[in-house]
Amino acid sequence: MIKSCAATLPGVKFSKLLQKCNIENLTALYWAIINNGREALLEFVRFIPKFSHACSSDLRLACMAVNDNDSFMLLHLGDINAKDTSLRGILGCPQDDIQVHEVDWAGHNENKFFVHFVFRMFQKRLRIAKKLEAEFVAQGRIWVLRFDMKQTGEWSIEHALSENSSPVRTTTELEIQANKPPSGSDALKPPRFHTNKSFMLVPEGTSHDDYRKVGDDDARYSITWTLKDWPMQENTPYVDRHGTLIAGLTITIRCYAR
Structure with missing residues (x-):
């Protein structure tokens, strides 16, 4: 037909x-x-x-x-940033590889999923566009992970819910893979960022009235961590010789505040 x-x-x-x-x-x-x-x-x-x-x-x-x-x-x-999509085309950079691994925690008050990111030409794209963001689907929602430069000149990592997703209470941990150090040097510890307590995430684009309807003092649009200046450093150990950055994001969805 x-x-x-x-x-x-x-x-x-x-x-x-x-x-x-x-x-x-x-x-x-x-x-x-x-x-x-x-x-x-x-x-x-x-x-x-x-x-x-x-x-x-x-x-x-x-x-x-x-x-x-x-x-x-x-x-x-998930190609929400038209500038980055165009830039990848000019650079001949393939689509970022984003894999979601969901775990069934039946019988518990929480469930968890893990997202594996492979960002190609990461440093070059971030230096040119000053922003790199990726979306993925998990637990019936669309999530976003964003690397960005703030007006203060500081680099940051942010994760949030995209528009039309349902609010959810989460705790989050992000780890950036560190490459193998030169022989004889100390082992590198991968940078880890995490929330010390759970937060109620509400989707981007939610009005202030809807935000208040969530009825939670911990409600917020996003969770943000500040980076050091390594995205600008020429020999940063967190980007491999091909310009690739690999990261893992673990999100735990909770049914209660903790």
């Missing part, structure tokens, strides 16, 4: 038709993700050179609904 329609309609018209919200006010691509129709999804995508903003938003919601990080990455739905 898809190939028949594609043969009948001009390419631009068919691409627009596929991205129309004409099935229960949602796109056909949305329902392909919801119904685990990977084959149909990939066939649809062949005829869409670039997603419209509305279609992209639709697909992000679908990936959240079925907790599908694989489709989220496959469709490049």
Whole structure:
């Protein structure tokens, strides 16, 4: 049916038709993700050179609904920084590798997942754009990890919930991989950042009224850690000789304040 329609309609018209919200006010691509129709999804995508903003938003919601990080990455739905996407194209830099490993903690008052990041040309991209951010899907939400330079000139790491995600109480630990030191030198300890207590995260884009409705004194839009100046250092041990930075993020979702 898809190939028949594609043969009948001009390419631009068919691409627009596929991205129309004409099935229960949602796109056909949305329902392909919801119904685990990977084959149909990939066939649809062949005829869409670039997603419209509305279609992209639709697909992000679908990936959240079925907790599908694989489709989220496959469709490049986490490329939220247009400047970085363009920069990667100019540099010939592949998409960042982001893998989510969820753990079933049935019977406990908390659950946990781990995210493995591989940022290619990390230092070069960060120096040029002054910001690097990545999104991923886990536990039915879209999360963001962001490296940024503040107005004070300090580098920082921030993690948050993206728009339309549900609020959640978490504790977080981030570790950046340290490369092997030269022979005879002391072993390097990987930089670790963590929260000392749990915080209620509310999604970015939430209004102040919605923020107050959470009803939690610990509610916040993001958790931020300050970095030293190593992103600017030429021989930093936290970026390998290929310019790659590897990091691991562990997030524990809690059902109570602690």
